[in-house]
Each structure stands twice: as C-alpha cells, then as structure tokens.
Amino acid sequence: MKRFSILLCTALLVLSLAGMASAFGLSSVASGVSGGDDSxxxxxxxxxxxxxxxxxxxxSALVHMLDAQGKVLDATGDKDAAGKVANQVESLKKGNVQDEEIDKSVALTEENNKAISEKESSMSDLDKSSKQKLAKALPPYAMGVVDMTKLSKDFTNWLDRAQSAVSSASPASLLSVKDNLAFGLDMAPxxxxxxxxxxxxxxxxxxxxxxxxxxxxxxxxxxGDL
Known part of the structure; x- marks a missing residue:
C-alpha cells in the first residue's frame, strides 16, 4: 500500500509539472531536454x-548561349574558338551531363563573352558576309539570355530555401544535406x-x-522587356 501511494504521488507530480510547463510555454524547453524536435x-x-x-x-540555356557565341566567334574569324565551342555544345547535347561538364560550359560561356566584348571595336571591319553571320547569331543569343534570366530567378528562390535547409540541419545530417544540394549551392550565385x-x-x-x-x-x- 505504501509503495502504491508513492507511485501515485510521483505520477501526480509529473502530471502537475507537465501542466505547468504547458501553461507557461515551456513545452519547447521540455522537448529540448528530452531530445525532441518540434521544428x-x-x-x-x-x-x-x-x-x-x-x-x-x-x-538547355547553355546550349543556346554557346551555340550563339560560336556563331559570333566564327563570324569574327576566330575559327579555333568557334570549334572549341562546337565541341562543348555536342558534349552537352549527349545527355546525362555531369556537374564538371556544366562547370566547364559555364566557364567557357564567360570566356566567350569576354572575347566577344573585346572584338566589338573591330567588328566594323568585317565584310558583308561576316556581318550577316553575326546577325543570324542574335536570335539564339537572345534566347540564351532569356533562358538564363528566367533560370536566375528560379535559382535564387531555390537558393534561399536550400540555405535555410542547411542552416536548420542537425549536426548529424549537415554533411548529407550539403552534399545533396552542393551543385545548386555552388551554381546559383x-x-x-x-x-x-x-x-x-x-x-x-x-x-x-x-x-x-x-x-x-x-x-x-x-x-522583350529585359
């Protein structure tokens, strides 16, 4: 009987403390102590x-962009650079593109853009045929820019949520989360x-x-209005 009374008192005390914790908003504290996670x-x-x-x-956007840049480089007489771009486009079109190949394509896009910018001052010296080739490269160039712009907005939205996921990850899962989202976390910026x-x-x-x-x-x- 004495043992039963002790158990009963203990149970009542636990219930009383739980009620107080709930009343004073301490449930999260209790959860933390017990190892629970309500987040x-x-x-x-x-x-x-x-x-x-x-x-x-x-x-897809890189294929458009690189193809257009290759046409511009070809029109300006830079056959070697144009050939390098054509090879990279073919690699992208094969499918199952690895992250390293995408990184390479992004770097080449930036390299081409710089080279084309440096050629702008001498484009007036091009013959009529080369200038016409240049004009034909404009629509796919513009399409690549539009694709990239839309992608940038969606990547930014994704990046906000991905960074939040990383910051809220537990120590045990942090490396796994970073590994799963590594491509986007690196590429989005x-x-x-x-x-x-x-x-x-x-x-x-x-x-x-x-x-x-x-x-x-x-x-x-x-x-359009870009």
Missing part, C-alpha cells in the same frame, strides 16, 4: 528534385552575373547590327 523539417527530397530540374534547364554580362553583350551586338542595316527583330522580340 519543421526541410524538404530535402523536394529541393533535390527541383535542383535536378534547374540543372536540366541550365544545360554565378547565374546573375552571367545574365548581366550576356545581356549587355547582346544589346551591343543588336546596336551594331542596326547601325549596319542588318535584321535584329528576332533578337529584340526574344529579349
């Missing part, structure tokens, strides 16, 4: 799925700069073609 879990699976879709769209650079180059190429009475409507329509 919402990040949707890593969903973020990983979105990352795969963004990666696929990036490959690079996209806005590429958009800005390639848009500026496209607008300058359009201005040049207009000055030389070449067709630019396709590129201008593609760019």
């Amino acid at each position: 919402p879990k990040a949707d890593i699976k969903g973020l990983n799925s979105e990352q795969a879709k963004l990666k696929s769209r990036l490959v 690079k996209i806005p700069a590429i958009c800005s650079q390639t848009l500026s180059t496209t607008q300058k190429l359009i201005a040049f073609c207009k000055q030389n009475k070449l067709e630019t409507s396709g590129a201008e329509e593609a760019l």
Whole structure:
C-alpha cells in the first residue's frame, strides 16, 4: 500500500509539472531536454528534385548561349574558338551531363563573352558576309539570355530555401544535406552575373547590327522587356 501511494504521488507530480510547463510555454524547453524536435523539417527530397530540374534547364540555356557565341566567334574569324565551342555544345547535347561538364560550359560561356566584348571595336571591319553571320547569331543569343534570366530567378528562390535547409540541419545530417544540394549551392550565385554580362553583350551586338542595316527583330522580340 505504501509503495502504491508513492507511485501515485510521483505520477501526480509529473502530471502537475507537465501542466505547468504547458501553461507557461515551456513545452519547447521540455522537448529540448528530452531530445525532441518540434521544428519543421526541410524538404530535402523536394529541393533535390527541383535542383535536378534547374540543372536540366541550365544545360538547355547553355546550349543556346554557346551555340550563339560560336556563331559570333566564327563570324569574327576566330575559327579555333568557334570549334572549341562546337565541341562543348555536342558534349552537352549527349545527355546525362555531369556537374564538371556544366562547370566547364559555364566557364567557357564567360570566356566567350569576354572575347566577344573585346572584338566589338573591330567588328566594323568585317565584310558583308561576316556581318550577316553575326546577325543570324542574335536570335539564339537572345534566347540564351532569356533562358538564363528566367533560370536566375528560379535559382535564387531555390537558393534561399536550400540555405535555410542547411542552416536548420542537425549536426548529424549537415554533411548529407550539403552534399545533396552542393551543385545548386555552388551554381546559383554565378547565374546573375552571367545574365548581366550576356545581356549587355547582346544589346551591343543588336546596336551594331542596326547601325549596319542588318535584321535584329528576332533578337529584340526574344529579349522583350529585359
């Protein structure tokens, strides 16, 4: 009987303390002490799925952009650079593109854009045929810029949620979360700069073609209000 009374008192004390904790908003403290976690879990699976879709769209945008840059380089007489670009485009079109190949394509896009910008001052010396080739490169160039711009917005949205997932990950799961989202976490910050650079180059190429009475409507329509 004495043992039963002790057990009963203990049970009543536990219930009383639980009620006090709830009344004073201490449930989270109790949860922390007991090892529980009431915080919402990040949707890593969903973020990983979105990352795969963004990666696929990036490959498509890079194909447009590199193909256009190759045409511009060819029009300006830089056959070696144009050939290098053509080979990279073929690699992207094969499918199942690895992260390293995408990184290589992004770096080549930036390299090409810089080279094309440096050639702008001498484009007026091109013959009529080369200038026409240049004009034909404008629509796919503009399409690549538009693709990249849309992608940049979606990558930025994804990055905010991915960084939140990393910051809220437990010590035990942190490395796994970072590993799963590594491609997007590395690539997302690079996209806005590429958009800005390639848009500026496209607008300058359009201005040049207009000055030389070449067709630019396709590129201008593609760019819209960018």
